Amino acid sequence: MNAATQKSVFALSNPPGLYDPAPNGYSHLAVIEPGARWIVVAGQGGETADGALDPDFRRQVRQAMRNLLTALEAGGARGRDVVKLTVLIVDHSHERLRVFGEELAAAFGADHRPTCTLIPVPRLALDGMLFEIEAIAAVAP
Known part of the structure; x- marks a missing residue:
């Protein structure tokens, strides 16, 4: 089965009684x-394959999303197979949240909102690193 016709093995939802997280680009529940x-x-951070790290936040997010998609593809998954994200942002702000949301939609599609935890942090592993994202995906066996 190719990636375009792959059957989803999970359902994302937002149970009644919880606020609508769609404007922030995520869902509350993945089954x-x-x-x-x-x-x-x-x-995955915003470094390129040669280790270069752009100082611009948006460009780091965009590269980190490319890196994430590369890793997912190596494991036989796509962005739309992601059920859980953990995101770390240095000097988090609403502007940085907006940038992340835009880049996530560009990488995964605007209608795919995996569960997500965003953690503001004072620094990350590398000097100048502003963004890091990890993922869990589920695909048909």
Whole structure:
């Protein structure tokens, strides 16, 4: 089965009684079917393959999303297979949240909103690193 016709093995939803997180680009709940194959991707930053790190926040987010998609593809998944994200942002602000949301929609599609936890942090592993994203995806076995 190719990636375009792959059957989803999870459902994303927002249960009644919880606020609507769609404007912030995520869902509250992911239910994964039994027997799904899981792909776990370590935190991806905005560095290029040669280790260069652009000082611009948006360009780091865009590169980190490219890195995440590359890792997912190597594991047999796509952005639309992601069920859970953990995002770390240095000097978090509403502007940085907006940038992340725009880049996430560009990478995954505006209608795919995986569950997500965003954690503001004072710094990350590398000097100048402003953004890191890790993911869990689920695909049919």
